[in-house]
Amino acid sequence: MNILSLFPAIPLLMMLGLWISKNLKQIHAVMVTGASALLALSVALVVLYLGMRADGQIAAMLFTGGFTWYAPLNIRYDVGVDGISVAMLLLSSVIVFTGTFASWKMTDGAKEFFMWFCLLSIGVFGFFISLDLFTMFMFYEVALIPMYLLIGVWGTGRKEYSAMKLTLMLMGGSALILIGILGIYFGSGATTMNIIEIASLHNIPLPLQKVWFPIVFIGFGVLGALFPFHTWSPDGHASAPTAVSMLHAGVLMKLGGYGCFRVAMFLLPDAAQELSWIFIILTAVSVVYGAFSACVQTDLKYINAYSSVSHCGLVLFAILMMNTTATTGAVLQMLSHGLMTALFFALIGMIYGRTHTRDIRELSGLMRIMPFLSVCYVIAGLANLGLPGLSGFVAEMTIFNGAFMENDTFHRVVTVIACTSIVITAVYILRLIGKILYGTCTNPEHLKLTDATWDERLAVIVLIVCIAGLGLAPMWISGMISDSVVPMISHILN
Amino acid sequence: MVHMEYYLIVSTIMMFVGIYGFFTRRNLLAMLISVELILNSVDINFAVFNRFLFPEQLEGFFFSLFAIGISAAETAVAIAIIINIYRNMKNIQVKNLDKMKW
Amino acid sequence: MEYTILILALPFLSFILLGLLGTKLRPGVAGGIGTIVTAAVALLSWWTAFSYFGAGRDGSGVFQTLIPWNTVWLPFGGGLHIDLGIMLDPISVMMLIVISTVSLMVHIYSFGYMKGERGFQRYYSFLSLFTMSMLGLVVATNIFQMYIFWELVGVSSYLLIGFYYTKKEAVAASKKAFIVTRFADLGFLIGILIYGFYTGSFSFTPDAPAIGAAKALLPLALGLMFIGGAGKSAMFPLHIWLPDAMEGPTPVSALIHAATMVVAGVYLVARMFPLFIDYAPGVLHVTAYVGAFTALYAAVVACVQSDIKRVLAFSTISQIGFMIVALGVCTSADPHEGGLGYMASMFHLFTHAMFKALLFLGAGCIIHAVHSNEMSAMGGLRKYMPLTHITFLVACLSIAGIWPLSGFFSKDEILAACFRFSPAMGVLMTFIAGLTAFYMFRLYYSIFWGKENKALHQEHRPHEAPLSMTIPLIFLAAVTLVAGWIPFGHFVSSDGMAYDIHIDWTVASVSLGVAAAGILLATWMYLREDRTVADGLAARFSGLHRAAYHRFYIDEVYQFITHRIIFACISAPVAWFDRHVVDGFMNMLAAVTEKVSWGIRKMQSGYVQRYAIWFLGGALGLVIVLLLAI
Secondary structure (H helix, E strand, C coil): CCHHHHHHHHHHHHHHHHHHCCCHHHHHHHHHHHHHHHHHHHHHHHHHHHHHHHCCCCCCCEEEEEEEEEHHHCEEEEEEECHHHHHHHHHHHHHHHHHHHHCCCCCCCHHHHHHHHHHHHHHHHHHHHECEHHHHHHHHHHHHHHHHHHHHHHCCCCHHHHHHHHHHHHHHHHHHHHHHHHHHHHHHCCCCCEHHHHHHHCCCCHHHHHHHHHHHHHHHHHHCCCCCCCCHHHHHHHHCCHHHHHHHHHHHHHHHHHHHHHHHHHHCHHHHHHHHHHHHHHHHHHHHHHHHHHHCCCEHHHHHHHHHHHHHHHHHHHHHHCCHHHHHHHHHHHHHHHHHHHHHHHHHHHHHHHHCCCECCCCCCHHHHCHHHHHHHHHHHHHHCCCCCCHHHHHHHHHHHHHHCCCCHHHHHHHHHHHCHHHHHHHHHHHHHHHHHCCCCCCHHHHHCCCCCHHHHHHHHHHHHHHHHHHHCCHHHHHHHHHHHHHHHHHHHC | CCCHHHHHHHHHHHHHHHHHHHHHCCEHHHHHHHHHHHHHHHHHHHHHHHHHHCCCCCHHHHHHHHHHHHHHHHHHHHHHHHHHHHHHHCCCEHHHCCCCCC | CHHHHHHHHHHHHHHHHHHHHHHHCCHHHHHHHHHHHHHHHHHHHHHHHHHHHHCCCCCCCCCCCEEEEEEEEEECCCCCEEEEEEEECHHHHHHHHHHHHHHHHHHHHHHHHCCCCCCHHHHHHHHHHHHHHHHHHHCCCEHHHHHHHHHHHHHHHHHHHCCCCCCHHHHHHHHHHHHHHHHHHHHHHHHHHHHHHHHCCCECCCCHHHHHHHCCCHHHHHHHHHHHHHHHCCCCCCCCHHHHHHHCCHHHHHHHHHHCHHHHHHHHHHHCHHHHHHHCHHHHHHHHHHHHHHHHHHHHHHCCCCEHHHHHHHHHHHHHHHHHHHHHCCCCCCCCCCCHHHHHHHHHHHHHHHHHHHHHHHHHHHHHHHCCCEHHHCCCHHHCCHHHHHHHHHHHHHHHCCCCCHHHHHHHHHHHHHHHHCHHHHHHHHHHHHHHHHHHHHHHHHHHCCCCCHHHHHHCCCCCCCHHHHHHHHHHHHHHHHHHHCCHHHCCCCCCCCCCCCCCHHHHHHHHHHHHHHHHHHHHHHCCCCCHHHHHHHHHCHHHHHHHHCHHHHHHHHHHHHHHHHHHHHHHHHHHHHHHHHHHHHHHHHHHHHHHHHHHHHHCCCCHHHHHHHHHHHHHHHHHHHHHHC
């Protein structure tokens, strides 16, 4: 069996294991075993992948394989990875691993919760390994639907409303994607829906491309929090349980960026060049707008959700610049944002679990009460505002440098506008840290609270190690990504 | 010789009488009778077209016989339903039958 | 000289170690580790300097630029890459000495000053982080490495200003410091982007053809970089964070906000000096005007402040203004032709770091003794703290520019450079030098002479600081006494050649006279117990006095801009727009769908005859359409 097929297979086995497990202990055992296996698998994949590249394998996709599962339309289960998907798989398994520990204290319906959680990860992993447009779309849907139940059942606050809104908006996006991929398939005259094949044919006429490009880009852009289709994000994140927020902001939002690049830009390159300016404006707006909105929010999760809008906007912004550096930066930003936003949501979940409030006006002086969580929160904040040595800096600088390489006034101006987000980010992060962590604790109830337990510490430390690792030694992963980006960009530009 | 048009005029009148009845009668039985009128007008048309236009063939006659048979069965079912409605509601006024929605 | 990597690695390891172990270490052990590491760094730096300058000049008469260590950290496409490495040239070696020495003194001093404070381990860990970042900044091999460490010093400054994180003012001050400098760094970043794009590298010395291509935009890039430098170096109008930064522990103020980090902007301009002088002399002169205005503004404000640390903070701003002016008035790279300012600026940076650190550490001793920053709590302290008094006096004389202390020599060179640029600039800077002497001696008399706050001192008798705090004072005072005699021009000059400092005695006598006048005026006004003259002047010019005391309301302007405009007029409407317009549109879609559904549902009335009418209408409609189509 193809090594890549293990990625969706392991969560499937985990689901089976969960199904037959009888108590919380067994559930935890299954989850930890499975999540660790996924983590080990993705690390092994990175090593194997780099080894194969070092051996001089230059095919666009490695570990390819597949079979036809719906002959009338030639829909195949085709898998294969390049540097971008390897990076995304690594990110996803880290988040699944830490998400498991972050929801360690889940007791109500833990079995069902984790089963849906596993289904979600099947979708995520399947999406990143798929090469067939339709299979990719199918996994995309598999990743979306469990979200409705996870938020609607295990969420907090206005959970039904949020779950409904999130699902409907994302389904709206996937309707556009479906139309788009059918358009691409029939427009290209390809015999299969394989991305590589469609790309190499490269014969969709420009007028058709111009129709399908906005459709597919917006379709994926909804999940990538493209302004003005981002409003599911604050409500959805605010209501979702911790691990779901982590997985959703950490990985699922990356599906959007990944899809925009892999499908919209890669398969419809001519239209992408012609129409990119519209979306560059929208994403530049996203970047600044999200940051400004975050400045005045009072709910911790809303702050982080708007911050995600800003950072994911930067991902799409960089992709649209259509050069190697910026796109490498975009993938780095996906990794970096995935890790730090997961860290944020994990910490917010832990703080909320103790104080039962996420309103920053009701929190203060937490540094004295829960020093470990607070210090980690500061680290997450510093990563978010782009401190060198942590992942955010590497990603942002790569993006800004890449964006600046587009030598015309329009691109320059939007780049400068996007750059201003680093200042606004500093404003809301420091405001938040100053309000909830520093100062003296005013609520006597909070004085009794305890610091993180071992499972929470583990989740947080793994994420911080990844963030610092990416920030301190970015060259290997940036090299791996850019090696795969180069041929794709040259395809798009020709 | 009676021209084909006279038959057609009769059947058209029957048809619209039936439609009018179907729309205006408030009693289910009366509506059923109207439906029968519509059906019969169609039967006449079949027979007439067969007789005048394709005299050497028999499909039209067969079809009208077939339709008569179907309508008999259908009438039986309809009356069974009407009787059941009557049992439940003690009348067969169509205006009371608005439960069948949404 | 590969061992220089240890200069960065040791403090980094110490930061990680102290940060991770945290409170598991006993305070003394943590402080010990930090101090020993810094001592090792200082020894290494001195050794580096010794062997670097000892190796002598190469054939062309300049000290060679060495890059003992360099690695590609993050490659971008298009030939751009961020390197991390170590570059040794005269100014970076000079900065190594300044930073490691002052840092070592502060480490030792903090043993006494921070004794018993909660978070002692954290404090030393942050100090290590700062030392590492600052050293990394000065030895940067390229502009992007400088930016990286520039951000890191910013964050260490943030963490240290906010060290007393339960204190509201400290939190606000740390936030302000970070955000203001971050805002300036935006300029720096964009400058770097332009520079990197057009010259094709982040190197300080790009190839000649690359510069040719970039010529048109180089002034813009350098000007934007200067904005970043102006933020860190607290140039008007980005100076507002520095006075507030005094909320941090006093040794931190000495290290970061007096001696090292705040001169990063000066260092940046000095680092880019060859490019400035060749391609953007206009921008360089603009920096001179900015520096001169800042120096004047800060000196005026310093005259009326009542918090001793604030006085010192404004004095720092003013002195950095001097350094920037010195760089800005350069008109050529030849020190004999108009490049004197470069050497003067670096010299002043060096001497200022020493005596300003001394002043802050002295102020720390005083605050330690009376538990207040306000002048009103002081007065007459000379008899309680003789050692602090003497060292403080040395520093005051030095900053006032009195022969033979170090400040005299460096300031004299700056003034000479200014006079060479334009007489007006020279006169202005001489006047500011006089103001400096006045406000420093106002400070000195208010602390050690003048009217004693007897009630307070009765209650809590001020005492001389412990040995760990006085040793750094003595060391720095000794440096201040002798540093002026260093033949600085032999080590650092604008074209790298040896330059003999010769005192221009016309300039020197004028500046000495002005300084003496300032001191005498201060003596007349503040020596005695009753300060009728000073109070009378303050009352006579109460409007001016109040405005200066409130720092000419610049902070209020910023407060207005950030709160009333950014928060209230941009952020809040944006957030409202998002919730009500963008999200409202989505909700409206949902609501409309629901409304339409309800409307359509009405058609499903359940009346058979109504359905039949629709059916008939549809059938007739179809017939009509078909007929028309035929």
